[in-house]
Amino acid sequence: MSLEFAPELLRYLQQCRKITVLTGAGVSAESGIPTFRDAQTGLWARFRPQELASPQAFTRNPAIVWDWYAYRRGLVAQAQPNPGHFALVKMERHVEKFTLITQNIDNLHQAAGSQNVIELHGNIAKVRCAECGTFATEWDDTTQKPPRCSECGGLLRPHVVWFGETLPQAELQAAVRATETCDAFFSIGTSGVVEPAASLPFVALKKKALVIEINLEPTPLTTAADYAFAAPSGQVLPELVRTVWG
Ligand code: BJW
Ligand code: ZN
Numbered sequence: 001m002s003l004e005f006a007p008e009l010l011r012y013l014q015q016c017r018k019i020t021v022l023t024g025a026g027v028s029a030e031s032g033i034p035t036f037r038d039a040q041t042g043l044w045a046r047f048r049p050q051e052l053a054s055p056q057a058f059t060r061n062p063a064i065v066w067d068w069y070a071y072r073r074g075l076v077a078q079a080q081p082n083p084g085h086f087a088l089v090k091m092e093r094h095v096e097k098f099t100l101i102t103q104n105i106d107n108l109h110q111a112a113g114s115q116n117v118i119e120l121h122g123n124i125a126k127v128r129c130a131e132c133g134t135f136a137t138e139w140d141d142t143t144q145k146p147p148r149c150s151e152c153g154g155l156l157r158p159h160v161v162w163f164g165e166t167l168p169q170a171e172l173q174a175a176v177r178a179t180e181t182c183d184a185f186f187s188i189g190t191s192g193v194v195e196p197a198a199s200l201p202f203v204a205l206k207k208k209a210l211v212i213e214i215n216l217e218p219t220p221l222t223t224a225a226d227y228a229f230a231a232p233s234g235q236v237l238p239e240l241v242r243t244v245w246g
Contacts, residue, residue, distance in 0.1 A: 018097040020182035026189020030082040030234040066146040069158040081112035087237035089113040094245040099178035126159035192219040
């Protein structure tokens with residue numbers, strides 16, 4: 001596939017000093033990790049992810065929620081970063097200030113080599129106590145699901161942000177700051193419906209940053225963005241980065 005990039009876009013990016021990028025599940029899709037809105041398969045086909053990713057679901061049935069994350073942890077462990085992740089590493093090397101805000105919990109940006117990554121929704125590799133917040137680095141879920149906290153006996157849960165929970169405040173503040181102060185903002189592979197991340201591109205637009213979207217499908221941002229590419233991020237990003245920065 002060969003993409004056409006507007007010369008004004010290429011010139012603008014060549015002169016950019018500060019770039020902020022927001023990524024979502026679509027960026028990891030080409031690494032074989034299903035997006036949040038993809039239909040689930042196998043044992044999980046009868047569940048909707050939206051119904052499992054909540055504190056209410058965990059209270060109702062902690063074992064099912066624990067198993068779902070264990071299954072997804074397995075998918076993530078087998079996944080490798082794709083050309084979209086690597087293109088963002090290259091982009092970071094070419095600009096003075098680069099911030100990568102991700103909603104993904106799969107660690108693939110860090111695995112690719114991205115340095116300045118803000119994890120808005122946590123990380124699936126980490127586990128903490130639902131009661132006292134103590135992190136656990138090792139756990140045994142062969143006899144008890146979920147396993148219990150060694151400090152207080154509370155249930156362990158994945159260190160991720162569920163619907164209705166607040167985002168980590170330091171991360172959110174850093175994300176807003178990077179959005180308000182960038183010259184260009186990329187929104188990549190996110191459906192743009194989950195708040196507060198969904199508002200970030202609009203903050204960037206208000207601050208007169210150039211906003212570029214890369215997504216297979218239209219989103220609430222598409223018509224407002226300065227440029228929108230309806231193609232896989234694993235194809236658009238490498239080609240764009242190569243064209244702008246060589
Ligand atoms: C490709 C591609 C390829 C595919 N190339 N593209 C204001 C108004 C209304 C509601 C709210 C509001 N403020 C807060 C809320 C409530 C709620 C919310 O937003 N609800 C809406 C859904 C209506 N938000 C919250 O509860 C947040 N907390 C909060 O705001 O606290 C304060 C508060 C609480 C309550 C009320 C008011 C204030 C917390 C949100 C936490 C989200 N957590 C999850 C789970 C994380 C752990 C896990 O993974 O299990 O995060 S939900 C899920 O959605 C996950 C994702 O990070 C997140 C975003 O999904 P994403 O990345 O966009 O993925 P998909 O699958 O939706 O889309 C993939 C996209 O990629 C698609 O567009 C494809 O086309 C595209 N694509 N392949 C390019 N190759
Ligand atoms: Zn505890």
